[in-house]
Amino acid sequence: MRSFTTFTLQYAHRFYGFGGEAQYLHGHTGTLTIEVEAPINEGVNMVFPCNEIKKTAWEVLRNFDHALILREDDPLLPAIQAVYKNQGIYDGTETNTNMGPAFKTTLAAAYPSCRIVVTKETMTVEGMIKIVYDLLKDKLNISKITFTSGDNGACENFVPLLMQELCPICGVELKENGRCPKCGYQNNKSIPE
Numbered sequence: 001m002r003s004f005t006t007f008t009l010q011y012a013h014r015f016y017g018f019g020g021e022a023q024y025l026h027g028h029t030g031t032l033t034i035e036v037e038a039p040i041n042e043g044v045n046m047v048f049p050c051n052e053i054k055k056t057a058w059e060v061l062r063n064f065d066h067a068l069i070l071r072e073d074d075p076l077l078p079a080i081q082a083v084y085k086n087q088g089i090y091d092g093t094e095t096n097t098n099m100g101p102a103f104k105t106t107l108a109a110a111y112p113s114c115r116i117v118v119t120k121e122t123m124t125v126e127g128m129i130k131i132v133y134d135l136l137k138d139k140l141n142i143s144k145i146t147f148t149s150g151d152n153g154a155c156e157n158f159v160p161l162l163m164q165e166l167c168p169i170c171g172v173e174l175k176e177n178g179r180c181p182k183c184g185y186q187n188n189k190s191i192p193e
Contacts, residue, residue: 001037001038001039001040001047002035002036002037002047002143002144003035003036003037003046003047003048003049003050003053004033004034004035004036004050004053004144005033005034005050005051005053005054005057006031006032006033007031007032007033007034007054007057007058007061008029008030008031008032009029009030009031009032009061009064009065010027010028010029010030010065010066011027011028011030011064011065011066011067011068011069012025012026012027012028012067012068012069013025013026013028013068013069013070013123014026014070014074014076015122015124016070016071016073016074016075016076016122017122018122025076028149028150029149029150030125030128030147030148030149031146031147031148031149032061032128032132032145032146032147033144033145033146033147034053034057034132034136034140034142034144034145035142035143035144035145035146036048036053036140036141036142036143036160037141037142037143037160038141038160038166042168043166043167043168043169043171044166044167044168044169044170044171046171048140048141048166048171048173049170049171049172052171052172052173053140056136056139056140057132057136057139057140058100059100059101060100060101060103060110060135060136061100061132061135062098062099062100063099063100063102063103063110063112063117064110064117064128065098066098066115067110067115067116067117068080068115068116068117069116069117069118069119069123070116070117070118070119070123071118071119071120071121071122071123072118072119072120077116077118080116081114081116084114089114090113090114091113091114092112092113092114096112096113096115099112099113099115100112103135105131105134105135106120106134107119107120107121107127107130107131107134108120108131108134108135119131124152124154125147125148125149125152125153125154126154126156128147128149129145129146129147129154129155129156132145132147133145133156133158137158137161138161141160141161142158142160142161143157143158143159143160144156144157144158145158165178165187167180167182167183167185168185169183169185170182170183170185174187
């Protein structure tokens with residue numbers, strides 16, 4: 001069975017090197033849906049708590065919210081970085097509180113203090129799906145990601161990779177010692193004899 005949650009992301013980007021309207025800097029409201037798959041956890045009758053999917057994913061995804069997303073070779077990138085440095089906001093401000101941890105992968109890098117995400121490829125709906133899967137595949141048992149932005153949308157199905165043991169009380173993934181980090185449940189199978 002599958003469980004899913006949805007995120008709304010506000011961001012700005014452009015399609016550097018493309019013709020048409022998308023070559024201009026513009027903004028979107030994007031909707032991202034992440035589906036996870038596993039057998040139903042008998043104790044709590046759910047695959048995975050949706051609020052836990054959201055909490056796990058949001059830690060990384062909040063770097064995309066209210067961010068500027070540019071391709072690494074876009075000439076706007078160094079110009080915007082220079083403006084932010086001159087303005088004194090490149091290294092963050094007191095009001096810039098919705099930041100996840102910085103990351104760098106082969107597909108993207110997040111600079112949360114200045115709300116910029118730099119991508120290897122143009123950030124299309126398909127590109128966002130690739131980036132999100134790459135960032136979360138080791139954290140969630142993802143079976144499908146859907147991303148819509150304006151009138152555009154894409155989705156991709158994935159073969160779930162993780163076999164997570166979940167707490168029968170609250171549904172959260174048990175840690176290596178068999179203990180639930182949320183409610184404290186201890187799986188006796190994980191205690192060495």
